[in-house]
Amino acid sequence: MKPAAFEYSRPDTLEAAIALLAQGGPDAKVLAGGQSLVPMMNLRLAQPRLIVDVNRIPGHDYIRRDRDELVIGFLARHEDVKRSEVVGEACPLIAAAYEHVAHGTIRNRGTLCGNLCHADPASEMPAVMLATEATMELQGPAGLRHVPAAQFFLGLYETALASDEMLVRLRIPVAPKGQGWGFHEVSTRKGDFAFVCVGALLTLKAGRISTAKVAAAGIGTRAVRLDAVERWLIGQEANQQTFQRAGREASSSVVPSGDSMVPAEYRSELLEILTRRALADAASRSN
Ligand SMILES: Cc1cc2nc3c(=O)[nH]c(=O)nc-3n(C[C@H](O)[C@H](O)[C@H](O)COP(=O)(O)OP(=O)(O)OC[C@H]3O[C@@H](n4cnc5c(N)ncnc54)[C@H](O)[C@@H]3O)c2cc1C
The missing domain is CATH 3.30.390.50 (CO dehydrogenase flavoprotein, C-terminal domain)
Structure with a gap:
């Protein structure tokens, strides 16, 4: 099956992406790795009128430790997070869970943030974000807000994201010494x-x-x-x-x-x- 007709845009900045989402309203969708959105569109379970492809926005694929937090940008791909030494040391639960997430070709393209926004009930990473007490940073036209994982996942494919917001960054507390x-x-x-x-x-x-x-x-x-x-x-x-x-x-x-x-x-x-x-x-x- 083929997706329904849609308009496509590929902004170069986060601000432009958010402006496009605000213009498009609930009919606009972010395209990150496309590993959930594209199958949904092909099955016509999702029929966005506007696709906002964020893949060319530079500088958001980082995975770094910032004092007592692991910080992950919205374009960090599953495979990079899975293989990251920083992640393995700072939050080994993420690395352990990644042994169960999808296959290499999907992980090469899919993003951790896209996975969380999709909020599939059988997805591993939302459980990891709850256990680690991660915080989601959501950016919209009105600015940035910090949402704890416990308040982010609301239901079946449903999150606290507004239609004009993006999940721009994850902040995951570094595992305390001795934690198994x-x-x-x-x-x-x-x-x-x-x-x-x-x-x-x-x-x-x-x-x-x-x-x-x-x-x-x-x-x-x-x-x-x-x-x-x-x-x-x-x-x-x-x-x-x-x-x-x-x-x-x-x-x-x-x-x-x-x-x-x-x-x-x-x-x-x-x-x-x-x-x-x-x-x-x-x-x-x-x-
Ligand atoms: C064969 C197959 C097997 C898979 N197996 C697993 C598995 O075992 N476990 C698992 O968890 N997942 C699995 N997945 C899904 C995979 O992890 C996807 O990569 C992930 O769910 C979506 O990430 P993405 O970057 O591809 O997002 P996309 O498909 O691009 O987007 C998904 C949704 O999130 C929104 N979105 C994306 N990024 C943002 C953002 N930064 N801000 C706001 N909204 C955003 C999109 O608009 C869309 O609604 C599988 C997929 C396939 C095709």
Whole structure:
């Protein structure tokens, strides 16, 4: 199938891109890597009248550490983020999750920011942004606003972005010393979207859990933080019994949605098992 007719523009500056989005209103769409938007257009699930191709705007593909934050620009491609040593050191959960995201050809073109704006419910990175407590910087005609990940993902393919705003930058807190990480997923094949995935960050003190951040995707309309599990984990001994109990808490605290391919009961079971595994990995990497 071919996309519906659309106008195409390729601005050279961020300001020009935002002005075009403001003119186009809800019928205008940013084109970043095109790895989600173009398939949606081909299937006519998206029919934007105006495409604003931001790929030629210079200077926004950076991945850098800025004191205690990892800062990633909107044109940083998945593959560059995945391979980045800065990311591996500052936020190893991102690197771990990238082992499950798409395939090389798609990662070469797709962007991390585009992925987050698309907000697919079975996408790995929204869960990672929730667990790491990242902040999204959104720029529109009225200026810049900072939106915590917890307020960015609103629902099925829905985010806090206004139609005249762009996600221009991510700010991800650098992992504190000693924090361990774990990420587990089940999907049809390696590189496919998750049936369920879970990311966990733990710090330990004298063998007990002192901080816990756990987030999951694939279980509903958007990625979620497993707050009840996190609260229960604090002060518990970091052992298999605790992780098993936390897995059970996870599956009883969320009622996953089901579909013809993945029944809700199976998702619930996966949530339990993957939470347990992600926590066990995170504990084994804490020091
Ligand atoms: C075969 C295949 C397998 C895949 N597997 C996975 C997978 O396992 N896990 C996964 O997470 N993803 C997967 N993807 C999707 C991939 O990660 C996409 O790259 C990503 O979802 C979208 O990023 P993009 O840069 O290509 O954005 P685009 O497709 O260009 O845009 C996506 C949406 O975001 C908007 N947008 C893009 N950038 C911005 C911005 N900076 N500000 C405001 N709006 C913006 C666009 O207007 C559009 O609505 C897969 C894709 C394919 C084709």
